[in-house]
Amino acid sequence: xxxxxxxxxxxxxxxxxxxxxxxxxxxxxxxxxxxxxxxxxxxxxxxxxxxxxxxxxxxxxxxxxxxxxxxxxxxxxxxxxxxxxxxxxxxxxxxxxxxxxxxxxxxxxxxxxxxxxxxxxxxxxxxxxxxxxxxxxxxxx
Ligand SMILES: *[C@@H]1O[C@H](CO)[C@@H](O)[C@H](O)[C@H]1NC(C)=O
Ligand SMILES: *[C@@H]1O[C@H](CO)[C@@H](O)[C@H](O)[C@H]1NC(C)=O
Numbered sequence: 516x517x518x519x520x521x522x523x524x525x526x527x528x529x530x531x532x533x534x535x536x537x538x539x540x541x542x543x544x545x546x547x548x549x550x551x552x553x554x555x556x557x558x559x560x561x562x563x564x565x566x567x568x569x570x571x572x573x574x575x576x577x578x579x580x581x582x583x584x585x586x587x588x589x590x591x592x593x594x595x596x597x598x599x600x601x602x603x604x605x606x607x608x609x610x611x612x613x614x615x616x617x618x619x620x621x622x623x624x625x626x627x628x629x630x631x632x633x634x635x636x637x638x639x640x641x642x643x644x645x646x647x648x649x650x651x652x653x654x655x656x
Pocket of ligand 2: 619620
């Protein structure tokens with residue numbers, strides 16, 4: 516029994532060492548839990564998650580007008596077999612119609628005329644190497 520305990524302990528220590536030595540930038544999230552993302556820095560991963568979230572939100576909504584993200588309140592991410600982002604954002608409706616144009620064709624004026632602010636919760640699942648981009652949760656109030 517004692518040796519089983521020792522083997523288990525060794526296993527835990529090995530896992531801990533492996534987790535501590537995963538190479539990469541110091542702010543790289545470790546496997547396992549949710550890690551807060553600094554929303555003032557808007558790193559590439561966060562930027563991608565926000566882009567996918569609002570694009571899929573617009574596809575799913577019945578609104579005639581395109582919505583944009585006007586403020587990022589909170590963000591966290593978790594490494595799974597890809598990356599999960601849990602985002603709390605404020606969205607706003609623009610004066611840009613969905614039917615006749617994509618966001619890149621909207622005038623600055625239309626894009627900046629914001630109304631109907633909402634607080635939304637988005638969960639985005641990204642697997643960049645498989646080009647997988649999925650909006651798993653999409654709820655606004
Ligand atoms: C987030 O990043 C900004 C800009 O780099 C920095 O000033 C701020 O202290 C950071 N906030 C946290 C909570 O780390
Ligand atoms: C944007 O407008 C141009 C010119 O009217 C058009 O050719 C293009 O397809 C539009 N882009 C999108 C994504 O709708």
